[in-house]
Amino acid sequence: MxxxxxxxxxxxxxxxxxxxxxxxxxxxxxxxxxxxxxxxLGKKLKEKLFEINGEYEDTRYTKKLALMHCALYSLIGVLVIYLAYYISIQLLKNGFFSTLTITILVIGLSIICIGIGSLNFYKRKLDIIVPRKKVLDKLTNIYRIKYSFKSVISTDIMGIKETTNQLHIEGQVIEKKKRY
Incomplete structure (x- = not known):
């Protein structure tokens, strides 16, 4: 290290x-x-513990949202692709061909890509924060510092995220709240 x-x-x-x-x-x-x-080890350690553990917990929270977005957008995308297929079959039965069905098909594929994009965003965040957390935890073990970190994250109907983070270290409890 x-x-x-x-x-x-x-x-x-x-x-x-x-x-x-x-x-x-x-x-x-x-x-x-x-x-x-x-x-x-004092103020800077506590700041790093809050920063890295907060990002880690936020990334874990993002996983649930990314999976829900991926499932929802994939379902909508498949339905739009099926709509394009259905319209093209009906038009071909009547002897017509329209580029409208190709446009609808591309829209359906784009919607699926949006869902996959949220999973990629989560994966990139995870690839950044997990190594940082491992290094921090290794350092706290080297210096025999025991801590626990609790995070409560919620999002209201307007999309405003509220986090309440609690750090228990050396018999001290530090709490920080953040809205964004």
Whole structure:
């Protein structure tokens, strides 16, 4: 694991343009094997715990929505494609051919693609946040920090999402609410 990952959680971190994140005590990059003996875990750690765990829980919430969107849009798309098929059969029986059926078919396929797009969005979010969460959890294990994170996410009828996140760490409970 990169030593800079340890430093990102430390309240003693500093930075400069030449070296990036450095220790404010030594003015050098971190010099340790497994864990830093000078690390001060406090405010920055709690911020990272909220940020990464909040994104992780939000991504898990997005999974349900992505699956529902995919199913709904796929169903609508299949119905539109069937409509195009039905119209083309009726027109061919009467000796006509219309490009309208091709247009309807393309619309049906586009609707299915919208549903698949929501699954792709979820997958991309998951591919980003899961490695970050694994690194954070590995670091908290290295420094023997036990925490729990609870998140309640709801969306109202107007599409406004409200999250209530609770972090339990070192006997302290920190709660943050957000609406967006």
């Amino acid at each position: 990169e030593k800079s990952k340890h430093c990102e959680l430390c309240d003693l971190q500093s930075s400069n343009l030449k070296e990036g994140i450095i220790c404010s005590l030594t003015n050098k990059k971190g010099e340790f094997n497994i864990q830093c003996s000078k690390i001060k």
